[in-house]
Amino acid sequence: MVSPNTExxxxxxxxxxxxxxxxDAVINWIRTNSMWPMPMGLACCAxxxxxxxxxxxxxxxxxxxxxxxxxxxxxxxxxxxxxxxxMAPQVRRLYDQMPAPKWVIAMGACASTGGMYRxxxxxxxxxxxxxxxxxxxxxxxxxxxxxxALILLQAKVRREPAxxxxxxx
Amino acid sequence: MTAITDVATRLTERFPQxxxxxxxxxxxxxxxxxxxxxVLRSLRDESGFDxxxxxxxxxxxxGKSPRFTVVWHLFSTMEHGYxxxxxxxxxxxxxxxxxxxxxxxxxxxxxxxTYDMFGIKFTGHPDLRRILMWDGYPYFPLRKEFPLAGRETxxxxxxxxxxxxxxxxxxxxxxxxxxxxPGGTMEAAEPRAEDQSWTERREKPDED
Numbered sequence: 001m002v003s004p005n006t007e008x009x010x011x012x013x014x015x016x017x018x019x020x021x022x023x024d025a026v027i028n029w030i031r032t033n034s035m036w037p038m039p040m041g042l043a044c045c046a047x048x049x050x051x052x053x054x055x056x057x058x059x060x061x062x063x064x065x066x067x068x069x070x071x072x073x074x075x076x077x078x079x080x081x082x083x084x085x086x087m088a089p090q091v092r093r094l095y096d097q098m099p100a101p102k103w104v105i106a107m108g109a110c111a112s113t114g115g116m117y118r119x120x121x122x123x124x125x126x127x128x129x130x131x132x133x134x135x136x137x138x139x140x141x142x143x144x145x146x147x148x149a150l151i152l153l154q155a156k157v158r159r160e161p162a163x164x165x166x167x168x169x
Numbered sequence: 170m171t172a173i174t175d176v177a178t179r180l181t182e183r184f185p186q187x188x189x190x191x192x193x194x195x196x197x198x199x200x201x202x203x204x205x206x207x208v209l210r211s212l213r214d215e216s217g218f219d220x221x222x223x224x225x226x227x228x229x230x231x232g233k234s235p236r237f238t239v240v241w242h243l244f245s246t247m248e249h250g251y252x253x254x255x256x257x258x259x260x261x262x263x264x265x266x267x268x269x270x271x272x273x274x275x276x277x278x279x280x281x282x283t284y285d286m287f288g289i290k291f292t293g294h295p296d297l298r299r300i301l302m303w304d305g306y307p308y309f310p311l312r313k314e315f316p317l318a319g320r321e322t323x324x325x326x327x328x329x330x331x332x333x334x335x336x337x338x339x340x341x342x343x344x345x346x347x348x349x350x351p352g353g354t355m356e357a358a359e360p361r362a363e364d365q366s367w368t369e370r371r372e373k374p375d376e377d
Contacts, residue, residue: 085337086303089326092333118340120310120319121302129333 023163031075031101031162032154033063038074038098040091043081045108045140057143062150071097076153078146079130082110083123092129101165103157105149106132109139173250176216184208190255197253205256206267209241213272218243218252221269224279226287227255230313236261237289241269258289268293286311318342 010019037059039049052059059065068074071094083091095104106126109115112135114124126132133156134149141149177196180187184204190197200208212218223242229235235257243252258264268291269276280291281300288309291297298304303325308315318339324330342362349360 086301086325088335089324089329092329093326114340118342119317120308120315120337120340122340123335124338124340128335129329 024161027162027166028158028160032157035064035150035154036066036068036073036075037064038071038077038094039067039069040077040079040094041081042079042083042087043110045080045111048140048143048146049078049080049107052143052146057147059147059150062147062154064150071095072099074098075101076103076105078105078107079111079126080107082115082117083126084121085123088123088129091126095130103133103153104130105134105136105153107136107146107149108141109137112137115139173245173248173252176252179216180208183211190253192253195251195253197255200254200256202256202259202266206269206272208254209269209272212243212252217245217247220244220246221273221275221279222251224269224276224283226283226289228287228311228313234261235259237264237287239266239283239289263290264288265290265292267291270294288312
Protein backbone atom coordinates (compact mmCIF):
# COMPACT_ATOMS: atom_id res chain seq x y z
CA MET A 1 0.00 0.00 0.00
CA VAL A 2 1.31 3.41 -0.96
CA SER A 3 1.50 5.89 1.87
CA PRO A 4 -0.12 9.23 1.10
CA ASN A 5 2.70 11.04 2.87
CA THR A 6 3.45 14.12 0.78
CA GLU A 7 6.01 15.64 3.13
CA UNK A 8 8.87 13.35 2.19
CA UNK A 9 10.31 15.88 -0.21
CA UNK A 10 12.02 19.11 0.70
CA UNK A 11 9.60 21.67 2.06
CA UNK A 12 11.01 25.17 2.52
CA UNK A 13 8.22 26.13 4.92
CA UNK A 14 9.30 23.44 7.35
CA UNK A 15 13.04 23.28 6.82
CA UNK A 16 13.86 26.84 5.89
CA UNK A 17 16.78 27.00 3.46
CA UNK A 18 18.56 23.99 4.90
CA UNK A 19 18.75 20.57 3.30
CA UNK A 20 20.18 17.68 5.22
CA UNK A 21 21.59 14.83 3.20
CA UNK A 22 24.59 12.54 2.93
CA UNK A 23 27.61 13.97 1.17
CA ASP A 24 27.91 10.79 -0.85
CA ALA A 25 24.40 11.25 -2.14
CA VAL A 26 24.94 14.87 -3.10
CA ILE A 27 28.28 14.29 -4.84
CA ASN A 28 27.04 11.25 -6.68
CA TRP A 29 23.86 13.05 -7.68
CA ILE A 30 25.99 15.79 -9.24
CA ARG A 31 28.28 13.32 -10.94
CA THR A 32 25.63 11.07 -12.37
CA ASN A 33 23.56 13.79 -13.90
CA SER A 34 26.26 15.64 -15.76
CA MET A 35 28.60 12.99 -17.00
CA TRP A 36 30.63 14.45 -19.83
CA PRO A 37 31.65 11.74 -22.28
CA MET A 38 34.89 11.61 -24.17
CA PRO A 39 33.95 10.00 -27.50
CA MET A 40 36.79 7.65 -28.39
CA GLY A 41 35.31 6.89 -31.80
CA LEU A 42 37.49 4.34 -33.59
CA ALA A 43 35.18 2.48 -35.94
CA CYS A 44 31.56 2.00 -36.94
CA CYS A 45 30.35 2.11 -33.31
CA ALA A 46 31.16 5.80 -33.45
CA UNK A 47 28.31 6.22 -35.95
CA UNK A 48 25.90 4.76 -33.41
CA UNK A 49 27.47 6.99 -30.78
CA UNK A 50 26.63 9.98 -32.97
CA UNK A 51 23.07 8.71 -33.26
CA UNK A 52 22.88 8.51 -29.49
CA UNK A 53 23.83 12.16 -29.27
CA UNK A 54 21.44 13.23 -32.01
CA UNK A 55 17.79 14.23 -31.69
CA UNK A 56 16.14 10.83 -31.98
CA UNK A 57 17.84 9.14 -29.02
CA UNK A 58 19.05 12.28 -27.33
CA UNK A 59 21.56 11.38 -24.65
CA UNK A 60 20.89 14.85 -23.20
CA UNK A 61 17.91 13.29 -21.42
CA UNK A 62 20.46 11.62 -19.16
CA UNK A 63 22.76 14.59 -18.80
CA UNK A 64 25.58 13.24 -20.93
CA UNK A 65 25.22 15.31 -24.06
CA UNK A 66 28.37 17.37 -23.62
CA UNK A 67 30.80 15.39 -25.76
CA UNK A 68 34.24 16.70 -24.93
CA UNK A 69 36.98 16.22 -27.45
CA UNK A 70 39.55 17.22 -24.88
CA UNK A 71 40.21 14.49 -22.33
CA UNK A 72 40.88 17.16 -19.71
CA UNK A 73 37.21 18.09 -19.66
CA UNK A 74 35.71 14.61 -19.75
CA UNK A 75 34.43 12.19 -17.11
CA UNK A 76 33.59 9.09 -19.07
CA UNK A 77 35.50 7.66 -21.98
CA UNK A 78 33.27 5.82 -24.45
CA UNK A 79 35.55 3.51 -26.41
CA UNK A 80 33.49 3.06 -29.56
CA UNK A 81 35.19 0.75 -32.00
CA UNK A 82 38.13 -1.48 -32.80
CA UNK A 83 41.24 -0.71 -30.78
CA UNK A 84 44.30 -1.70 -32.76
CA UNK A 85 47.61 -2.28 -31.07
CA UNK A 86 48.90 0.78 -32.88
CA MET A 87 46.14 2.92 -31.39
CA ALA A 88 46.14 1.34 -27.92
CA PRO A 89 48.90 3.50 -26.37
CA GLN A 90 47.16 6.66 -27.56
CA VAL A 91 43.86 5.50 -26.03
CA ARG A 92 45.64 4.87 -22.76
CA ARG A 93 47.36 8.25 -22.87
CA LEU A 94 44.05 10.02 -23.47
CA TYR A 95 42.60 8.13 -20.53
CA ASP A 96 45.55 9.18 -18.38
CA GLN A 97 44.88 12.80 -19.29
CA MET A 98 41.30 12.68 -18.00
CA PRO A 99 40.86 14.11 -14.50
CA ALA A 100 39.59 11.73 -11.82
CA PRO A 101 36.96 10.59 -11.12
CA LYS A 102 36.66 8.92 -14.51
CA TRP A 103 34.86 5.97 -15.99
CA VAL A 104 35.09 3.88 -19.13
CA ILE A 105 32.37 2.35 -21.27
CA ALA A 106 33.55 -0.31 -23.75
CA MET A 107 31.01 0.05 -26.53
CA GLY A 108 30.47 -2.91 -28.82
CA ALA A 109 32.11 -6.27 -29.38
CA CYS A 110 35.45 -4.94 -30.62
CA ALA A 111 36.13 -2.66 -27.68
CA SER A 112 34.96 -5.33 -25.25
CA THR A 113 36.80 -8.37 -26.58
CA GLY A 114 38.34 -7.64 -29.97
CA GLY A 115 35.12 -8.83 -31.53
CA MET A 116 35.42 -10.52 -34.87
CA TYR A 117 38.97 -9.24 -35.26
CA ARG A 118 40.89 -12.25 -33.98
CA UNK A 119 44.04 -10.96 -35.61
CA UNK A 120 47.59 -9.83 -35.08
CA UNK A 121 46.63 -6.19 -35.32
CA UNK A 122 43.78 -5.79 -32.83
CA UNK A 123 43.88 -5.45 -29.07
CA UNK A 124 41.65 -8.22 -27.72
CA UNK A 125 39.53 -6.03 -25.48
CA UNK A 126 40.24 -2.53 -24.27
CA UNK A 127 40.13 -3.81 -20.67
CA UNK A 128 43.74 -4.89 -21.17
CA UNK A 129 44.81 -1.29 -20.97
CA UNK A 130 41.89 0.52 -19.28
CA UNK A 131 39.68 -0.24 -16.28
CA UNK A 132 36.31 -0.74 -17.96
CA UNK A 133 33.13 -0.06 -15.97
CA UNK A 134 30.44 -1.10 -18.42
CA UNK A 135 30.62 -3.39 -21.43
CA UNK A 136 28.01 -3.03 -24.17
CA UNK A 137 27.32 -6.01 -26.41
CA UNK A 138 26.39 -5.62 -30.05
CA UNK A 139 28.10 -5.11 -33.36
CA UNK A 140 27.43 -2.27 -33.33
CA UNK A 141 25.08 -1.84 -30.35
CA UNK A 142 21.78 -0.08 -30.87
CA UNK A 143 21.71 3.45 -29.48
CA UNK A 144 19.31 2.25 -26.78
CA UNK A 145 21.99 -0.19 -25.63
CA UNK A 146 24.42 2.65 -25.08
CA UNK A 147 21.78 4.61 -23.22
CA UNK A 148 21.25 1.53 -21.08
CA ALA A 149 24.98 1.38 -20.45
CA LEU A 150 24.96 4.99 -19.38
CA ILE A 151 22.09 4.34 -16.98
CA LEU A 152 23.95 1.32 -15.60
CA LEU A 153 27.04 3.44 -15.14
CA GLN A 154 25.00 6.10 -13.37
CA ALA A 155 23.63 3.43 -11.06
CA LYS A 156 27.17 2.32 -10.35
CA VAL A 157 28.35 5.86 -9.67
CA ARG A 158 25.43 6.37 -7.27
CA ARG A 159 26.77 3.55 -5.10
CA GLU A 160 30.31 4.90 -4.94
CA PRO A 161 31.70 6.14 -1.60
CA ALA A 162 32.47 9.49 -3.20
CA UNK A 163 33.00 11.48 -0.02
CA UNK A 164 35.52 9.06 1.41
CA UNK A 165 37.59 9.31 -1.73
CA UNK A 166 37.29 13.06 -1.59
CA UNK A 167 39.10 13.14 1.73
CA UNK A 168 41.61 10.38 1.15
CA UNK A 169 42.72 11.16 -2.39
CA MET B 170 45.17 6.89 -78.26
CA THR B 171 45.49 3.15 -78.61
CA ALA B 172 43.01 0.43 -77.96
CA ILE B 173 43.53 -1.82 -74.98
CA THR B 174 43.34 -4.90 -77.18
CA ASP B 175 46.53 -3.79 -78.92
CA VAL B 176 48.55 -3.48 -75.76
CA ALA B 177 49.81 -7.05 -75.87
CA THR B 178 51.20 -6.86 -79.40
CA ARG B 179 52.74 -3.45 -78.93
CA LEU B 180 54.31 -4.32 -75.61
CA THR B 181 55.84 -7.58 -76.77
CA GLU B 182 57.12 -5.90 -79.96
CA ARG B 183 58.81 -3.18 -78.01
CA PHE B 184 60.02 -5.41 -75.14
CA PRO B 185 60.63 -8.95 -76.41
CA GLN B 186 61.36 -10.24 -72.90
CA UNK B 187 57.89 -9.35 -71.67
CA UNK B 188 55.76 -12.49 -71.65
CA UNK B 189 52.01 -12.81 -71.46
CA UNK B 190 50.70 -14.06 -68.14
CA UNK B 191 47.56 -16.19 -67.78
CA UNK B 192 44.65 -13.95 -66.91
CA UNK B 193 40.89 -14.34 -66.81
CA UNK B 194 40.01 -10.72 -67.42
CA UNK B 195 42.46 -8.03 -68.48
CA UNK B 196 45.80 -8.39 -70.31
CA UNK B 197 48.59 -9.42 -67.94
CA UNK B 198 52.34 -9.71 -68.39
CA UNK B 199 55.40 -11.05 -66.64
CA UNK B 200 58.10 -8.42 -66.72
CA UNK B 201 61.83 -8.84 -65.98
CA UNK B 202 62.89 -6.62 -63.11
CA UNK B 203 65.59 -4.92 -65.21
CA UNK B 204 63.01 -3.59 -67.67
CA UNK B 205 60.27 -2.89 -65.19
CA UNK B 206 60.43 0.89 -64.94
CA UNK B 207 60.86 1.19 -68.68
CA VAL B 208 57.77 -0.92 -69.28
CA LEU B 209 55.74 1.04 -66.72
CA ARG B 210 56.83 4.32 -68.30
CA SER B 211 56.00 3.06 -71.77
CA LEU B 212 52.54 1.96 -70.66
CA ARG B 213 51.92 5.28 -68.95
CA ASP B 214 53.21 7.59 -71.69
CA GLU B 215 52.59 5.66 -74.89
CA SER B 216 49.57 3.46 -74.14
CA GLY B 217 47.55 5.79 -71.94
CA PHE B 218 47.61 3.78 -68.70
CA ASP B 219 47.85 6.93 -66.66
CA UNK B 220 46.60 5.65 -63.31
CA UNK B 221 48.29 3.21 -60.94
CA UNK B 222 45.22 1.52 -59.52
CA UNK B 223 46.93 -0.99 -57.25
CA UNK B 224 50.31 -2.29 -56.28
CA UNK B 225 50.61 -5.39 -54.15
CA UNK B 226 52.58 -8.58 -53.81
CA UNK B 227 52.19 -12.34 -53.66
CA UNK B 228 54.03 -14.60 -51.24
CA UNK B 229 54.32 -18.04 -52.81
CA UNK B 230 55.31 -19.34 -49.33
CA UNK B 231 58.66 -20.19 -47.82
CA GLY B 232 60.78 -22.64 -49.77
CA LYS B 233 59.44 -21.59 -53.15
CA SER B 234 61.73 -19.71 -55.48
CA PRO B 235 61.02 -17.07 -56.63
CA ARG B 236 59.13 -16.49 -53.42
CA PHE B 237 57.80 -12.95 -53.87
CA THR B 238 56.02 -11.52 -56.89
CA VAL B 239 55.05 -7.86 -57.04
CA VAL B 240 51.92 -6.99 -59.00
CA TRP B 241 50.94 -3.67 -60.57
CA HIS B 242 47.48 -2.82 -61.82
CA LEU B 243 47.37 0.06 -64.27
CA PHE B 244 44.18 1.76 -65.36
CA SER B 245 43.49 3.89 -68.39
CA THR B 246 41.18 6.71 -67.43
CA MET B 247 40.52 7.48 -71.10
CA GLU B 248 39.72 3.95 -72.25
CA HIS B 249 38.49 2.49 -68.98
CA GLY B 250 40.59 -0.65 -69.04
CA TYR B 251 43.23 -2.31 -66.94
CA UNK B 252 46.53 -3.99 -67.55
CA UNK B 253 48.33 -6.10 -64.99
CA UNK B 254 52.07 -6.53 -64.60
CA UNK B 255 53.95 -8.98 -62.42
CA UNK B 256 57.65 -9.19 -61.60
CA UNK B 257 59.45 -11.74 -59.44
CA UNK B 258 61.86 -10.57 -56.76
CA UNK B 259 65.29 -12.02 -57.38
CA UNK B 260 66.19 -12.49 -53.70
CA UNK B 261 63.90 -14.72 -51.64
CA UNK B 262 65.30 -13.66 -48.25
CA UNK B 263 65.70 -9.90 -48.72
CA UNK B 264 63.33 -9.16 -51.58
CA UNK B 265 63.71 -5.86 -53.38
CA UNK B 266 62.04 -4.14 -56.30
CA UNK B 267 62.54 -0.79 -58.05
CA UNK B 268 60.16 1.88 -56.83
CA UNK B 269 57.53 3.37 -59.13
CA UNK B 270 57.23 6.58 -57.11
CA UNK B 271 59.06 8.46 -59.87
CA UNK B 272 56.27 7.58 -62.30
CA UNK B 273 53.22 7.80 -60.03
CA UNK B 274 53.43 9.71 -56.74
CA UNK B 275 50.56 7.49 -55.57
CA UNK B 276 52.88 4.51 -55.60
CA UNK B 277 54.40 5.89 -52.42
CA UNK B 278 51.80 4.56 -50.01
CA UNK B 279 51.14 1.39 -52.00
CA UNK B 280 54.81 0.54 -51.73
CA UNK B 281 54.91 1.39 -48.06
CA UNK B 282 52.00 -0.98 -47.48
CA THR B 283 53.62 -3.74 -49.53
CA TYR B 284 56.82 -3.24 -47.57
CA ASP B 285 54.88 -3.29 -44.30
CA MET B 286 53.02 -6.50 -45.07
CA PHE B 287 55.60 -8.48 -47.08
CA GLY B 288 58.94 -6.89 -46.28
CA ILE B 289 59.74 -6.11 -49.90
CA LYS B 290 62.16 -3.19 -50.07
CA PHE B 291 61.45 -0.72 -52.86
CA THR B 292 64.74 0.76 -53.96
CA GLY B 293 64.52 4.45 -54.73
CA HIS B 294 61.47 5.00 -52.49
CA PRO B 295 61.77 8.39 -50.79
CA ASP B 296 60.36 7.35 -47.40
CA LEU B 297 60.03 3.61 -46.99
CA ARG B 298 58.47 3.29 -43.53
CA ARG B 299 55.73 1.01 -42.27
CA ILE B 300 52.28 2.43 -42.91
CA LEU B 301 49.77 0.13 -41.16
CA MET B 302 51.77 -1.45 -38.38
CA TRP B 303 53.85 0.74 -36.11
CA ASP B 304 57.55 1.51 -36.55
CA GLY B 305 59.59 -1.18 -34.90
CA TYR B 306 57.09 -4.00 -35.40
CA PRO B 307 59.35 -6.99 -35.99
CA TYR B 308 57.25 -9.09 -38.38
CA PHE B 309 55.73 -8.90 -41.85
CA PRO B 310 52.15 -10.08 -41.27
CA LEU B 311 51.08 -11.12 -44.77
CA ARG B 312 53.94 -13.54 -45.25
CA LYS B 313 52.69 -17.08 -45.37
CA GLU B 314 54.53 -18.29 -42.29
CA PHE B 315 53.01 -15.56 -40.11
CA PRO B 316 49.99 -16.81 -38.17
CA LEU B 317 46.77 -14.79 -38.40
CA ALA B 318 46.58 -14.69 -34.61
CA GLY B 319 49.91 -12.89 -34.50
CA ARG B 320 53.07 -13.31 -32.48
CA GLU B 321 53.96 -11.97 -29.09
CA THR B 322 55.88 -8.70 -29.05
CA UNK B 323 55.94 -5.44 -27.10
CA UNK B 324 53.37 -2.66 -27.33
CA UNK B 325 54.51 0.28 -29.48
CA UNK B 326 54.65 2.58 -26.45
CA UNK B 327 56.94 1.18 -23.76
CA UNK B 328 55.72 3.56 -21.05
CA UNK B 329 52.14 2.42 -21.57
CA UNK B 330 53.26 -1.20 -21.77
CA UNK B 331 54.99 -0.85 -18.42
CA UNK B 332 52.02 0.91 -16.83
CA UNK B 333 49.40 -1.53 -18.03
CA UNK B 334 51.42 -4.71 -18.36
CA UNK B 335 49.81 -5.23 -21.74
CA UNK B 336 51.67 -6.73 -24.67
CA UNK B 337 50.89 -7.72 -28.22
CA UNK B 338 49.74 -11.30 -27.77
CA UNK B 339 48.46 -13.89 -30.20
CA UNK B 340 44.70 -13.49 -30.52
CA UNK B 341 42.78 -16.28 -28.77
CA UNK B 342 41.57 -18.71 -31.37
CA UNK B 343 39.95 -21.23 -29.07
CA UNK B 344 39.75 -23.91 -31.70
CA UNK B 345 38.94 -21.40 -34.40
CA UNK B 346 38.79 -20.11 -37.08
CA UNK B 347 35.16 -19.33 -36.43
CA UNK B 348 32.77 -21.15 -38.66
CA UNK B 349 29.05 -20.85 -39.12
CA UNK B 350 27.03 -24.02 -39.47
CA PRO B 351 24.21 -23.34 -41.91
CA GLY B 352 20.66 -24.28 -41.05
CA GLY B 353 19.02 -24.54 -37.66
CA THR B 354 18.06 -21.64 -35.47
CA MET B 355 19.87 -18.30 -35.58
CA GLU B 356 21.52 -19.19 -32.31
CA ALA B 357 22.86 -22.47 -33.68
CA ALA B 358 24.13 -20.78 -36.83
CA GLU B 359 26.13 -18.22 -34.86
CA PRO B 360 29.78 -18.38 -35.99
CA ARG B 361 31.79 -20.30 -33.41
CA ALA B 362 34.96 -22.29 -33.04
CA GLU B 363 34.78 -25.97 -33.77
CA ASP B 364 36.80 -26.87 -30.69
CA GLN B 365 35.72 -24.89 -27.64
CA SER B 366 37.40 -27.12 -25.08
CA TRP B 367 40.16 -24.57 -24.43
CA THR B 368 40.22 -20.86 -23.79
CA GLU B 369 42.74 -18.11 -23.39
CA ARG B 370 43.00 -18.81 -19.67
CA ARG B 371 42.87 -22.60 -19.90
CA GLU B 372 45.47 -23.30 -22.55
CA LYS B 373 45.20 -25.81 -25.30
CA PRO B 374 46.51 -29.20 -24.23
CA ASP B 375 49.55 -30.52 -26.09
CA GLU B 376 48.55 -32.61 -29.04
CA ASP B 377 51.23 -35.28 -28.63
